[in-house]
Amino acid sequence: MTKLRGIPVSPGVAIGHALVLDTDGFRIPVRKIPAHQIDNELARLDAAIQSAAQEAVATQKSLSNQYGASYGAIFGAHAMLFEDPAFVEEIRTIISSNLLAAESAVHQVVRSFVRTLESMNPDDYFAWRSADLFDIEQCILKHLMGGAENPLKNISEEVIIVARELSPSETATLNPHYTKAFATEHGGKASHTAIIANAMEIPAVLGLGPFLREVTSGDPIIVDGTEGIIILKPDTETLKKYEDLRFQRQQDDSKLHSEKDLPSVTLDGVIVSMLGNIEFPNEAASCRNRGAQGIGLYRTEFLYLGHDSDPSEEEHFHAYRQVLQDIGPGQPVIIRTIDLGADKFVKTHAPTEPEKNPSLGMRSIRLCLRDKPLFTKQLRAILRASCFGDIRIMFPMVCNLAEIRHCRFLLNEVMDELRESNIHFNARLPIGMMVEVPSACLMAREFAAHVDFFSIGTNDLIQYTLAADRTNEHVADLYNAADPAVIRLIHMVVQAATEHQVEVSVCGEVSGDPLFTPLLVGLGIKKLSVSPNHIASVKQVVRRLMTTDLKTLCEDVLIASNARDVHNLLVRFRETIFPEEVDGYQV
Numbered sequence: 001m002t003k004l005r006g007i008p009v010s011p012g013v014a015i016g017h018a019l020v021l022d023t024d025g026f027r028i029p030v031r032k033i034p035a036h037q038i039d040n041e042l043a044r045l046d047a048a049i050q051s052a053a054q055e056a057v058a059t060q061k062s063l064s065n066q067y068g069a070s071y072g073a074i075f076g077a078h079a080m081l082f083e084d085p086a087f088v089e090e091i092r093t094i095i096s097s098n099l100l101a102a103e104s105a106v107h108q109v110v111r112s113f114v115r116t117l118e119s120m121n122p123d124d125y126f127a128w129r130s131a132d133l134f135d136i137e138q139c140i141l142k143h144l145m146g147g148a149e150n151p152l153k154n155i156s157e158e159v160i161i162v163a164r165e166l167s168p169s170e171t172a173t174l175n176p177h178y179t180k181a182f183a184t185e186h187g188g189k190a191s192h193t194a195i196i197a198n199a200m201e202i203p204a205v206l207g208l209g210p211f212l213r214e215v216t217s218g219d220p221i222i223v224d225g226t227e228g229i230i231i232l233k234p235d236t237e238t239l240k241k242y243e244d245l246r247f248q249r250q251q252d253d254s255k256l257h258s259e260k261d262l263p264s265v266t267l268d269g270v271i272v273s274m275l276g277n278i279e280f281p282n283e284a285a286s287c288r289n290r291g292a293q294g295i296g297l298y299r300t301e302f303l304y305l306g307h308d309s310d311p312s313e314e315e316h317f318h319a320y321r322q323v324l325q326d327i328g329p330g331q332p333v334i335i336r337t338i339d340l341g342a343d344k345f346v347k348t349h350a351p352t353e354p355e356k357n358p359s360l361g362m363r364s365i366r367l368c369l370r371d372k373p374l375f376t377k378q379l380r381a382i383l384r385a386s387c388f389g390d391i392r393i394m395f396p397m398v399c400n401l402a403e404i405r406h407c408r409f410l411l412n413e414v415m416d417e418l419r420e421s422n423i424h425f426n427a428r429l430p431i432g433m434m435v436e437v438p439s440a441c442l443m444a445r446e447f448a449a450h451v452d453f454f455s456i457g458t459n460d461l462i463q464y465t466l467a468a469d470r471t472n473e474h475v476a477d478l479y480n481a482a483d484p485a486v487i488r489l490i491h492m493v494v495q496a497a498t499e500h501q502v503e504v505s506v507c508g509e510v511s512g513d514p515l516f517t518p519l520l521v522g523l524g525i526k527k528l529s530v531s532p533n534h535i536a537s538v539k540q541v542v543r544r545l546m547t548t549d550l551k552t553l554c555e556d557v558l559i560a561s562n563a564r565d566v567h568n569l570l571v572r573f574r575e576t577i578f579p580e581e582v583d584g585y586q587v
Contacts, residue, residue: 001235004208006183007476008228009194011533012203013246014160014181015239018232020107020217021163031101041095045088045102048143053082055139081136087113103144104217110137111216155179160221162212162230168192172279172302176200181223183230185210188479190459190509191471196302197225198512198531199279205230207473256536260291266545272521274539275332275529277507281319284326284333286532291539294332294390296529297455297507298323300378301338310374316381324389332390334455334529335382336434338374339364339396359469364397369406379414386426394432394455399439404450436460436508441489444496454497455529458508462486481510482566487519487557494524505529515570517541518577519557522550544577 033041056079081087087109094105110133155175161182171193174182179202187193187206197204203225215221215232222231222242226249231238264274275296276287284295303311303319311319323333341363368375382393395407408431418425435441436457444454458481463470465485468478480486490506497504505527510516512534518541520528530538553573560566 001238002211002214002232004211004230004232006205006208006228006230007187007189007473008225009187009189009191009206010197010202010204011226011249012181012201013226013242013249014203014223015242015246016158016160016180016221018215018217018219018221019155019159019161020212020215021161021166031104032099033095033101035099038096038099041102042092044144045091045095045105048102048140049082049088051143052136052139053079056082082140103141106137106140106144108216108218111213114213160223162215162221164212165206166193168196168302171196171200174200174202176202181205181225183208183221183223185212186471186473188469188471188473188476190462190479193471195299195459195509195531196279198509198533199277199283201533207476209473253536256540257290259540260289260536262291262539262543264291264293264539264542266521266542266547268546268548270521270545270547271526272542273505273527274535274542275334275505275507275527276327276535277512277529277531278323281322281326283532284323287535288327288331290532290535292327292532292535294334295323295327296332296334296505296527297394298333298335299339300335301340304338304340310377313377313381316378317384320381320385320391321388324385324391330390332392334392334394334432336394336396337365337378337382338368341367359463365395365403365407366397369403369410372410375410376414379411380418383411383414383418383425383429384423386429387424391426392430392432392453394434394453396434396457397436397460398433398447399437401443401446401450404433404447408450432503434460434507435493437464438489441493444493445500448496448500448502451502453503453505454493456490456493456504456506456508458486458490458506458510461489461508462510465489480563481513481516482563482570484557484560484562484566487560487566490520491523491558498524503527512538514538514541515574518545518550518553518573519570521545521547522554541577 060079091102091105091109094100094108095102098105100108114133155178158178158180160180161174163182163184165184165186166182181203182197183205184193185208189206191206194204194206203223205223205225205228208230211232219233222234222238224230224242224245231242234242263271265271273293274291275294276283276290276292277297277299278284278287278295279299279302287295300316300319303316320333320335327333341358341361362370382391385391393411395404398404398407411431415425415427430452432453432455433440433447433451434457435444435454437460440447441461447454459470462468462479462481462483466478466480466483468475470479494504496502504525506520506525507529511520511528512530514534514537517528517538521542528538553569556569557566560569
C-alpha cells in the first residue's frame, strides 16, 4: 500500500480501479476477452510485436548510418527484447490465463519489469533501463491500437483516471457516471481542470508528483479529493476506513441538501445572495436544485472545448436560452464572454507558435478584441437571448480603460446591427467586468464609471498578484488566497464599488470556501457566486453570522502581515460559529 499527498481540488471520496493515462496519449483500460477469442488476441499480439521489432531494426539501421553504430545499438537492444521468448511468453500467459486483452497484458508485464528494475541498487546499470522498457511498451501499443487514441469520451465502466495531467478539454469530455475520480502528477488548485472537476462533482487530487510508474491499470485505488490524498493498493483495513468515511460524508451532504431552501441571510437580517458558477448549460438545473438564486458566472468558453469546430451563433443562443429556462423565471444569468487562452486553447484559436508565457499573453478579452468575428458572434447570441430573461453580460480580464471602452463600442455596434434587422433584444441589459488583475483593482474607481457591476475573480487575481501560476503545483504554497496583498486588493475594490454604487460580487474559488465567507461578508460583499456543490455549505455559514461581529475580524485581517496569520484568524473565527465541529481547518 502506498499513500500519496497532493493538492485537493474537488471534494469527495472515490474507491475503484485505476485507468492509466500515460504520458504519450495511450489510454489502457483493463479489458477482458471471452475465452473463445484467446487465439485471436494472441495473433494480434504476435503481429504487433513483429511490426514493432521490424520498426526497431529499421530505426537501428537508419541511426547507425547517420550517427554511428553506438547510437543504432539502442534500437538493436529493443529489437532483441521484442524477440525475447521469456518476455513474449509472459505476455501470452497473461492473455491466456487471465483473459486480458493484449494491450492490458503488455501494460501489466512492462510495469512489472519496471518495478523490478527500479527496486535494484541505483548504481546497477539495469536500474537505469526502465525508460527503454516504457519506449518498448509504446512501440507495441502503437501497433496494437493503431496509434494514440482517446477513449476518454467512450469509457463504459467505472474507473478512476490517473494521469500525468489532464487538460481542460480532456476533463470536459469525461463522463461523470463512469469517471469516479481522477488524480494527476501535475496541476494546481485553481486550474481550469480543477474548476471543471468541481463543476462535474468528480473528486480530484492534482499535483501529486511522479507516481504513474507505481500504478497499473486495474490496480485498486482510493482518491480523497477533500484531503488531497490517494492510496494505491489499499489494504482491507484502509478500504473499510474509507468506505465508512465516504458514507459519513454522504450523510453530511444529505443534511446540507435538506437545508438548501433555507434563506441565505445573517442572524441580524443581512441578505447575502447566493448564485451559481457553471461551465455547462445543464448545470443550471443543479444550481437551482441546490438553492441558488441565479447564475453569477457562466464560463462560456466551455462551449468550445472538446469540439473540433467553433459553436455557431445558434448554438450559443440555444445554450443561453437553456440556462435561462433551467434556472427559472426572474433569476439573473451573468454570461462571461469567451475566456480562451492560457490553458484553455482550442485548435481554431491557438497561437501559430507556442507562447512563452500564455497566462500573460493572448488570452481572454485580448483575444476577443483581436478576433472581431469570434467576439461579435457571441455578443449577437447574448443579446438575442436577453429577450427571454434577466441576462447580464460580463467582460473578463479587463486591464485598462481602453479595453472596456472598446468592448462597449463593439456591443453598441452589434445592437445597431440587430435593430437594422428588426431583431429584438434588451438594450438595457446590465454590463459588468471581471476584476481579476491588480491594475483593475487599482483603477476600480475609474472603471466604476463604465460598468454596472464588478465581479471579483479571485483565481486569476491571486495568480497575477503573487506571480504564482495557478496550474503549477511547484508554486502551490505561494498561490494563497489568504495572502494580505490579495485581501487588501479585494477590500479596495469593495470600497470603490460602494462609493460609486456599483454592485460587487466574488465569483472565484475563494467565494466557495466556507472558511472565507465571514471575511468576504465582513468586507461588504453581499453577493457570492460559487460552484453548485459548495452552495449549501456557504449558505450554512451565512446563517450563523452576526455582521456586527465581523468588524473586528476584518480589521485584524487587514493589518495582518502574512498569510499564516490571516488563515489563523479565519480558523479561530470559524471555531466561534461552529464550536461543535472538529474538521480540517485547524492549522
